[in-house]
Amino acid sequence: NTLLEIIQITFYIQDAIQKSSYHVLIVFPRILIETWIQLGLLVINGYCTIW
Structure with missing residues (x-):
């Protein structure tokens, strides 16, 4: 049983x-994939604000 x-x-x-x-x-x-996309967008936005 056991x-x-x-x-x-x-x-x-x-x-x-x-x-x-x-x-x-x-x-x-x-x-x-979603995390990488979000990171990429953050980086792109960061570069855009720097320029």
Whole structure:
């Protein structure tokens, strides 16, 4: 009974890890790209105000 519960928990954890890693792969690059775009715009605005 305990062994079965451990196996079920292990499968559940592995499933959660797979789903979360897929989620990270989709979301993380988007966040990075948006951050870079915002940084670029800030730099461009900064240069424009300097000039």
